[in-house]
Amino acid sequence: MDINKTQAGHFYAVGVGPGDPDLLTLRAARLIKDADVILAPQSKKSKTSLALQAIAPLVGDQEVVISQYPMTRDNSKTRERWGLLADDVSDRCRRGQSVVQVTLGDPLIFATSSYLMEALAEQMPTEKLHVEPGISAFQMTASCFNDALTLQEDRLLLMSATDLLAVENALEQCETLVLFKAAGDLPGLLTLLERHNLLHRAKLVSAGGQGEHEVRVADLSRWQRLDLGYMTTMIIHIGKRGWHEDVAS
Numbered sequence: 215m216d217i218n219k220t221q222a223g224h225f226y227a228v229g230v231g232p233g234d235p236d237l238l239t240l241r242a243a244r245l246i247k248d249a250d251v252i253l254a255p256q257s258k259k260s261k262t263s264l265a266l267q268a269i270a271p272l273v274g275d276q277e278v279v280i281s282q283y284p285m286t287r288d289n290s291k292t293r294e295r296w297g298l299l300a301d302d303v304s305d306r307c308r309r310g311q312s313v314v315q316v317t318l319g320d321p322l323i324f325a326t327s328s329y330l331m332e333a334l335a336e337q338m339p340t341e342k343l344h345v346e347p348g349i350s351a352f353q354m355t356a357s358c359f360n361d362a363l364t365l366q367e368d369r370l371l372l373m374s375a376t377d378l379l380a381v382e383n384a385l386e387q388c389e390t391l392v393l394f395k396a397a398g399d400l401p402g403l404l405t406l407l408e409r410h411n412l413l414h415r416a417k418l419v420s421a422g423g424q425g426e427h428e429v430r431v432a433d434l435s436r437w438q439r440l441d442l443g444y445m446t447t448m449i450i451h452i453g454k455r456g457w458h459e460d461v462a463s
């Protein structure tokens with residue numbers, strides 16, 4: 215089996231990176247170009263599918279299906295929605311079409327692909343379901359500042375910033391904390407970091423790789439605060455034990 219070729223009757227959850235078409239893997243590009251159907255998830259709140267924008271140069275004859283999904287914490291509604299989409303995808307695959315679902319970043323990190331994959335696993339054989347990794351937003355964010363995420367025995371913790379109490383607890387559990395969805399309650403988050411004297415150790419990227427919309431802040435203690443959108447990732451370098459101690463001594 216050639217893993218680089220999109221196969222008839224197969225489904226692929228493909229990570230397309232954080233939004234810059236240059237950050238697609240070669241394999242993702244090949245699979246997308248060869249697909250019969252491109253499935254692009256779009257939140258009901260947004261006007262465009264960022265994942266689809268990221269692959270615009272690769273879209274030609276493929277059928278493009280925009281799948282709108284609700285941003286809800288109601289698990290039964292979420293399951294129902296993704297179950298219906300899985301019915302459609304498995305039907306297309308039975309008819310011999312290859313279906314590629316494009317997802318921002320990596321399909322296994324805070325991604326709607328996981329819901330669809332779970333529903334599809336009940337309807338299709340495992341060997342016809344594939345996940346292709348993408349560069350995740352946290353990797354892109356770290357690379358914007360040339361900063362190591364981990365050294366030696368450091369612990370890296372990835373989480374959503376939606377629950378500030380959970381964020382506060384996490385500060386004790388790792389040397390590097392990555393916060394997805396960091397702009398949800400940015401004033402609250404900044405106050406929390408200030409209280410822990412960590413503002414100067416925190417950085418963020420918003421709309422990374424998205425041209426003039428991109429915002430990079432290397433030191434949040436020196437930042438003129440402004441409103442940021444949903445696509446915001448923060449990294450807090452709480453303490454790199456080992457490396458800095460060695461350098462200081």
Ligand SMILES: C[S@@+](CC[C@H](N)C(=O)[O-])C[C@H]1O[C@@H](n2cnc3c(N)ncnc32)[C@H](O)[C@@H]1O
Nearest residue numbers: 232319320323350351394395421422445446447
């Ligand atoms: C639903 S999650 C998707 C994560 C994605 N699967 C990944 O691996 O990066 C959305 C969150 O990803 C992060 N994100 C995605 N694209 C981004 C970008 N271009 N710049 C900064 N953060 C981004 C933000 O934290 C945003 O709130």
